[in-house]
Amino acid sequence: xxxxxxxxxxxxxxxxxxxxxxxxxxxxxxxxxxxxxxxxxxxxxxxxxxxxxxxxxxxxxxxxxxxxxxxxxxxxxxxxxxxxxxxxxxxxxxxxxxxxxxxxxxxxxxxxxxxxxxxxxxxxxxxxxxxxxxxxxxxxxxxxxxxxxxxxxxxxxxxxxxxxxxxxxxxxxxxxxxxxxxxxxxxxxxxxxxxxxxxxxxxxxxxxxxxxxxxxxxxxxxxxxxxxxxxxxxxxxxxxxxxxxxxxxxxxxxxxxxxxxxxxxxxxxxxxxxxxxxxxxxxxxxxxxxxxxxxxxxxxxxxxxxxxxxxxxxxxxxxxxxxxxxxxxxxxxxxxxxxxxxxxxxxxxxxxxxxxxxxxxxxxxxxxxxxxxxxxxxxxxxxxxxxxxxxxxxxxxxxxx
Numbered sequence: 001x002x003x004x005x006x007x008x009x010x011x012x013x014x015x016x017x018x019x020x021x022x023x024x025x026x027x028x029x030x031x032x033x034x035x036x037x038x039x040x041x042x043x044x045x046x047x048x049x050x051x052x053x054x055x056x057x058x059x060x061x062x063x064x065x066x067x068x069x070x071x072x073x074x075x076x077x078x079x080x081x082x083x084x085x086x087x088x089x090x091x092x093x094x095x096x097x098x099x100x101x102x103x104x105x106x107x108x109x110x111x112x113x114x115x116x117x118x119x120x121x122x123x124x125x126x127x128x129x130x131x132x133x134x135x136x137x138x139x140x141x142x143x144x145x146x147x148x149x150x151x152x153x154x155x156x157x158x159x160x161x162x163x164x165x166x167x168x169x170x171x172x173x174x175x176x177x178x179x180x181x182x183x184x185x186x187x188x189x190x191x192x193x194x195x196x197x198x199x200x201x202x203x204x205x206x207x208x209x210x211x212x213x214x215x216x217x218x219x220x221x222x223x224x225x226x227x228x229x230x231x232x233x234x235x236x237x238x239x240x241x242x243x244x245x246x247x248x249x250x251x252x253x254x255x256x257x258x259x260x261x262x263x264x265x266x267x268x269x270x271x272x273x274x275x276x277x278x279x280x281x282x283x284x285x286x287x288x289x290x291x292x293x294x295x296x297x298x299x300x301x302x303x304x305x306x307x308x309x310x311x312x313x314x315x316x317x318x319x320x321x322x323x324x325x326x327x328x329x330x331x332x333x334x335x336x337x338x339x340x341x342x343x344x345x346x347x348x349x350x351x352x353x354x355x356x357x358x359x360x361x362x363x364x365x366x367x368x369x370x371x372x373x374x375x376x377x378x379x380x381x382x383x384x385x386x387x388x389x390x391x392x393x394x395x396x397x398x399x400x401x
Contacts, residue, residue, distance in 0.1 A: 037376045043290060081280060092184055103117060113154055114157040124176045126332045137260060166318075219376060
């Protein structure tokens, strides 16, 4: 037994009968898994059944007197933003405004340069475009200006033959998707999300946060995950994983996550007020869960967002196998990670997106379940965060009971 004192947090919020294991897992995240401040929400068949929060919204943990996480505390969700952003091109396709099988250059003529004339819209959404890196990284100021990123990608040559392989477009997804949406709609992607998704559904979710959202947002902090308890036998470590690749300056992994250099200050208002649909969305857990619930069914009188054919597009496998960026095997539909060993969700039919360091949101149409988890304690992981996975296991156990 370790002599370290467990952190005990007063968990706030509600769970419906039968879903108490989710509350228990949430409390255990603070006690045993290094949680700082967090929230989790679950919808089922369009109705909220779990809504919990606790800990500190500041970089200081709850045991250090940090300001408490409130019911309306929102949080930067990093790459979980990608799943929200993917709604936009899929709805544009559903409305007949965007052809997923058209070359990107049909809508964005400058993009055809440097051998990209055959990059299709679906390649952008399935991480097959061959554009996870920039030869010259952008400064934080350039990354946020809405112009430099698209210009750099228009001139960039692909790292592989587009469509032939896949590799996670960690940062470049922002400028690829944002510029495509702007060319098709004349609106920024953050404006489109606010007008067509967050506004109608009453979501505390923004890509490009206004002043009132900035005031409610918690601060991110890197935290070290506790060592797992000793287990019988030895855990065999893969020969090369994403952490190893990230340490190699020449790797696609390091270059993809380093497309903005130096790394921007994610707690700065200027960063949070910009529109980076790959990484800087701000949301509450209940907004993420409600958003995904609306993709698969009606919510409080609002009709479902995705028609059956669109839902099929979101979760039909487009990319699978070795990921050129993340090293491990990954699976993607159009805009969404799919259930698998690298990113375990609720069930084989689930689709969604994690955020590096912790956050997770997804929907499972078969069980009618939608899940959102946000945290400000960023641990060293890209997909399968142990805190999020503990919560998912608890949801699965409650559904199976």
